[in-house]
Amino acid sequence: MDPEILRSSFAVVERRAEFAVKYFYSHLFRHHPELRALFPADLPQDMERQRDRLFAALTFVMDGLEDPDLPRYLRDLGRDHRKYLTRPEHYAAVGASLIAAFAVVAGSAWSTEAEKAWAEAYGSIAQLMMQGAGEARHHGEPPWWDAEVVSRTRHGDDLVVLTLRPRQRLTHSPGQYVSVSVPHLPCVWRPYSLANAPRADRTLDLHISRVEDGLLSTALVRRTRVGDVLRLGAPGGRLTLRTPPGRPLTLIAAGTGWAPVKALLEQLDTAHEARLFLVARDIAHLYDRPALERLRARLPELAVTVITPAPGRPKAQATERLLTALGNRAGWSRHDVYVAGPPDLVEEVGAALPALGTPADRVFHDPLPPTGESRPRPVGAAEWLLDRPPPAWHNPAGRAPGP
Ligand SMILES: Cc1cc2nc3c(=O)[nH]c(=O)nc-3n(C[C@H](O)[C@H](O)[C@H](O)COP(=O)(O)OP(=O)(O)OC[C@H]3O[C@@H](n4cnc5c(N)ncnc54)[C@H](O)[C@@H]3O)c2cc1C
Ligand code: HEM
Structure with missing residues (x-):
């Protein structure tokens, strides 16, 4: 070949x-x-x-x-x-x-x-x-897992936290995601991160943020009720903890990127030196604060920085503020970095970190969904050769984006 x-x-x-x-x-x-x-x-x-x-x-x-x-x-x-x-x-x-x-x-x-x-x-x-x-x-694994919604907590109009109990145990590592489907939208599957480390009662949390006109996120946020049964695919993704105790790590979570980062934090123990950057589009979107406080109590060494845009400023300002905050911290060459959140933010942070000193192969994130639709297509072979665009489709295995 x-x-x-x-x-x-x-x-x-x-x-x-x-x-x-x-x-x-x-x-x-x-x-x-x-x-x-x-x-x-x-x-x-x-x-x-x-x-x-x-x-x-x-x-x-x-x-x-x-x-x-x-x-x-x-x-x-x-x-x-x-x-x-x-x-x-x-x-x-x-x-x-x-x-x-x-x-x-x-x-x-x-x-x-x-x-x-x-x-x-x-x-x-x-x-x-x-x-x-x-x-x-x-190994007797089912092709999918049926999971009943056992609790549902709304945070504002567009965000819901669901707790599910799969009928068969679904074994996952903290930081992984599963594909989700609902019965009234057959064949429509989208990935959502699991927001907890494995529990004895085998329940799983999902944090769903509604995307405007989004097919599945709208159904999950607006229509799903306790007692409904969702379908889950096999867990996947490489945002799993691979940092040995003794090496420091940084976790960066924006929006529902908090879901996999929360699962990773639940797995950490006090032997890990960790810092967390939590980014939200505004104060109202900083959901799940009690869970953060519980984690802080369990991990007293965890350094937490919360970032939101100034009141009335666009949410893009949060990314700017995050990049400034990252630039103000030291020790990047020693850190492993885990990033989760909206694809554009993950991409920007992934591109900035090597300049701060973290090698690209020590920046971990979930697959970035394709961004092909916003990319202008060359009209002919000559244009392609003269102005070949950088690859805009990102690898589904979660390596850091290129420069
Ligand atoms: C590995 C992975 C993990 C994920 N984890 C989570 C999670 O924990 N919680 C969560 O809420 N979402 C998560 N997502 C995003 C989720 O999979 C869906 O893409 C999202 O819910 C939109 O699906 P939809 O069917 O509602 O929208 P679609 O019907 O697929 O899309 C409708 C429109 O919205 C646009 N769009 C799609 N996704 C987004 C987006 N994220 N932001 C802005 N516009 C968008 C599309 O381009 C399209 O124009 C994750 C994605 C990946 C790849
Ligand atoms: C080398 C072979 C293949 C590759 C690399 C591949 C890859 C993919 C990928 C990356 C997706 C996107 C969603 C996901 O990750 O699940 C997908 C979706 C899908 N694939 Fe495959 N696939 C292959 C073969 C097949 C075969 C043989 C079938 C069966 C007919 C199949 C059926 C589907 C279906 C039904 C979807 C969902 C489409 C949708 O959601 O709109 N694939 N595939």
Whole structure:
């Protein structure tokens, strides 16, 4: 498998991503109409998002062909794909349609070598995903977990904290997230962080902030009631604690980024030297204060800095204030840094930290969702070559964004 051939043909396909995705789905559903039911009903209207999901995954794989973490990511992805009812035979169908789409879209850039390289690459990716799914099945893990809402606390109009009790134990590490789906929106899954370290009564907390016009967040904040049953996918993500006692760490939480950071803090003990930056768009959005006070009482050495914009100032000022506060602290080269919150803030902080002294490979965060829609597409090959935009789709395995 030649990574250079893969990358160069992918660059051509990626430029015509919308067409590639439309061709891919049309090809898949024409040859395998039985697979249509696995995908959301509004797929044709949702092509933009599909383009980004598919290409975010492919971009990540292309960028990380030599990354030692890639196999683990792919096994986790395969394990989590069981919630879509994906079966081993579906992988060949998806692979055939992907390669058919690439061949058409790449046009003259496609060759026998490119086809061979892609078939081999897809084969190894699919193999690892099927292996992850097979191992989970072998260990008796369910394809998803049904979980009853046992408590619901509203904070203002747009934020809710739900406590769920899964019918089967769901084992997770603090800092991980799960995909969530509700019965009246079949096939619609979105990731939400688990906001607690594992508990003896196996309950799990989710902090949901409503996004304007957001399909699932609006349903979860406005419609979910105690007694409802949600569906959860397998836990994933790499915002888990990997700092050995003795090495200091910084946790930065903005908005519902507090959820995974709270879970990480619950796992810390007094042997860890830690500092926390808590960012909110205004004082009213600093929810869950009693939990913070309990953590402070348990971890007296924890240094806490709360950041909000000045009254009446836009929430972007909070990011500016955070960056200033980070710049005023010392010791970054010794710290591991965990960041959670809105993608733009995570990206800005991730870009600023190396200049302060934290190496990029010691900055940990969740996958950043694709930001492709805001990115202008080059109109032709010449523009692409002259002004190649930086990759805007970020890796789903949670490495720090590049410079
Ligand atoms: C690893 C991970 C962990 C996450 N953890 C949490 C969590 O703990 N709590 C939480 O509330 N959310 C969390 N999210 C975000 C969550 O997964 C959804 O993206 C969010 O709830 C919006 O979904 P939706 O279906 O309501 O909106 P969609 O219907 O998917 O989107 C509607 C519109 O809103 C825009 N949009 C989507 N997401 C956002 C956003 N976050 N901010 C602003 N605009 C947006 C879309 O571009 C689109 O235009 C997490 C995301 C990731 C990737
Ligand atoms: C190499 C193979 C594959 C890769 C890399 C891949 C990757 C992805 C990724 C990254 C997502 C985004 C959401 C998530 O992380 O779950 C996704 C969604 C999805 N995948 Fe796959 N996938 C592959 C194969 C398959 C196969 C074989 C099927 C079964 C037909 C499938 C069905 C789905 C479905 C139904 C969704 C949800 C779409 C949506 O929410 O709109 N995938 N895939």
